[in-house]
Amino acid sequence: MTRWIALGSAVLGSLLLCGCSAVGMPEPACRPLEVTELPMLGLLRGTWMDEERFVLVDTQQSRLLLYDVAEGLVRSVNGRESADLELNFVWPVGIERWGRGYVLADRYPDQDRLLELNANLRPIRVLWESDVEEKTTGVWIGDDVLSITQLAALRDRLYVEGSRLDDARHSELLQWEEEFVEFRADPRPGAPSALREVAAWPGLPGELGWFGSASDLAATTDRAGSTFALRFAPDDPFIQELVGEGRRLEAFPDLPSPFPESLRAAGGGWSGWGPLEASSFPAGLYADRDSLYILIRDATGDAVVWDLHRIDPERDEIVSKLRLPTNAPHVSLLPGPRHWLLLEASSGLDHPLRPPIRLLLIDAAAIRAGEVPSCD
Numbered sequence: 119m120t121r122w123i124a125l126g127s128a129v130l131g132s133l134l135l136c137g138c139s140a141v142g143m144p145e146p147a148c149r150p151l152e153v154t155e156l157p158m159l160g161l162l163r164g165t166w167m168d169e170e171r172f173v174l175v176d177t178q179q180s181r182l183l184l185y186d187v188a189e190g191l192v193r194s195v196n197g198r199e200s201a202d203l204e205l206n207f208v209w210p211v212g213i214e215r216w217g218r219g220y221v222l223a224d225r226y227p228d229q230d231r232l233l234e235l236n237a238n239l240r241p242i243r244v245l246w247e248s249d250v251e252e253k254t255t256g257v258w259i260g261d262d263v264l265s266i267t268q269l270a271a272l273r274d275r276l277y278v279e280g281s282r283l284d285d286a287r288h289s290e291l292l293q294w295e296e297e298f299v300e301f302r303a304d305p306r307p308g309a310p311s312a313l314r315e316v317a318a319w320p321g322l323p324g325e326l327g328w329f330g331s332a333s334d335l336a337a338t339t340d341r342a343g344s345t346f347a348l349r350f351a352p353d354d355p356f357i358q359e360l361v362g363e364g365r366r367l368e369a370f371p372d373l374p375s376p377f378p379e380s381l382r383a384a385g386g387g388w389s390g391w392g393p394l395e396a397s398s399f400p401a402g403l404y405a406d407r408d409s410l411y412i413l414i415r416d417a418t419g420d421a422v423v424w425d426l427h428r429i430d431p432e433r434d435e436i437v438s439k440l441r442l443p444t445n446a447p448h449v450s451l452l453p454g455p456r457h458w459l460l461l462e463a464s465s466g467l468d469h470p471l472r473p474p475i476r477l478l479l480i481d482a483a484a485i486r487a488g489e490v491p492s493c494d
Contacts, residue, residue, distance in 0.1 A: 147484040148493040160463030166454035205241035212269030246313040270335040296321035332450035333402040340408035348403035374398040391466035
């Protein structure tokens with residue numbers, strides 16, 4: 119609050135000196151973002167382009183949506199409008215800053231690919247594509263990762279969350295195991311693609327599958343910089359640094375209640391929106407500068423509440439806790455250098471691909487200070 123008072127005084131003084139009659143007011147720490155259209159999905163997948171613009175993937179409609187915090191939606195990039203059919207994207211699942219442009223994770227049409235985009239969000243080349251395919255006999259073959267769901271970038275490295283065919287891949291039953299995979303540029307002359315897999319962290323025995331987390335990958339961007347994954351072991355969830363054999367952090371917030379057995383059944387298989395929305399669980403892992411943030415959904419009271427726990431990965435300890443100003447059934451976040459986006463989504467019982475309720479713009483400094491007021 120002191121910071122905002124000081125800022126307001128400085129603006130007022132400047133206006134009086136120049137003879138202006140209007141008084142500039144600082145932006146609120148949290149406000150609804152007026153947008154005409156959002157992707158039909160109850161979570162955020164995208165990246166900030168700069169301090170004022172961000173891009174979201176619209177998986178269901180094969181496009182990218184570019185927004186400005188002052189103007190709302192300013193442009194749509196159709197994935198099927200490239201003159202080179204090989205560069206069209208069909209099922210975008212994630213986008214990250216990469217070099218002077220961006221990298222997009224795409225399913226085309228049933229093959230996972232990583233595409234390089236220019237600064238104008240236009241595809242310019244295929245960086246990598248999976249070798250997994252289904253033969254006419256119904257047999258699946260291939261050794262690469264497939265079913266990519268999330269993407270993170272850290273300097274010259276790319277990390278994806280996906281799956282890999284298990285030892286039964288030569289049967290007619292498609293079976294896979296979750297993995298986190300690191301890619302780097304392939305310097306070998308005549309290499310088949312611009313990227314190659316250099317490391318992988320396979321799923322843990324009995325690890326739970328997806329059941330509510332909107333983000334399982336996060337990269338800190340301080341001088342050291344590292345990528346971390348949210349893991350769902352059968353005993354307790356934890357954060358793993360994707361380096362070497364995988365460093366397990368000890369710091370993790372206490373859960374409001376144990377995981378219900380319905381979410382543990384069948385190795386974490388989907389048990390429906392009802393059991394999920396009655397539960398409390400880690401709903402996402404995020405990063406800002408040198409800090410990690412765990413979003414915890416707490417459904418133990420009369421209304422769902424959302425707590426954001428800040429973790430120092432270097433000291434391996436919880437630094438602070440922030441109650442977010444929302445009681446929406448589902449929430450996901452997109453951290454940025456100046457703002458964070460908070461998306462509120464309605465119940466999945468209405469429809470899995472329901473439109474979001476609204477998009478909130480939160481001051482990043484307020485998040486770091488642990489002081490976010492109501493957005494209404």
